[in-house]
Amino acid sequence: MALKVETILLVLVCGAIFSGGNLKNVDAQKICPQFCYDTVAYMTCPSTGGQHLYPKCNCCLASIGCILYEADGTPICTAV
Incomplete structure (x- = not known):
């Protein structure tokens, strides 16, 4: 049983590394x-x-800096 758990953990860790599990991208x-x-x-x-x-x-x-407008030219919001 312990061997199965260790194998599953190893596969998960290797998968995270190979898939580019870079935590900086999350932010x-x-x-x-x-x-x-x-x-x-x-x-x-x-x-x-x-x-x-x-x-x-x-x-x-x-995209950053784009502004959405209503038909009369009233700005709705600005993308940040």
Whole structure:
């Protein structure tokens, strides 16, 4: 029985190492809420200047610095 537990632990540790189990990546990933703003009409991003782009559902899904707007030009949020 002890041999089976040791084997399972060894497989788990090796799997974590081979799959790139780098703990620094965990902090860099962000968890985004799964909702869309009903009123978002377009977005702008620093990389494209003032060009109106097809918007993402919410700011968490947009690139950093992009701003989502309502149809009348009211900003909804800025991606961080």
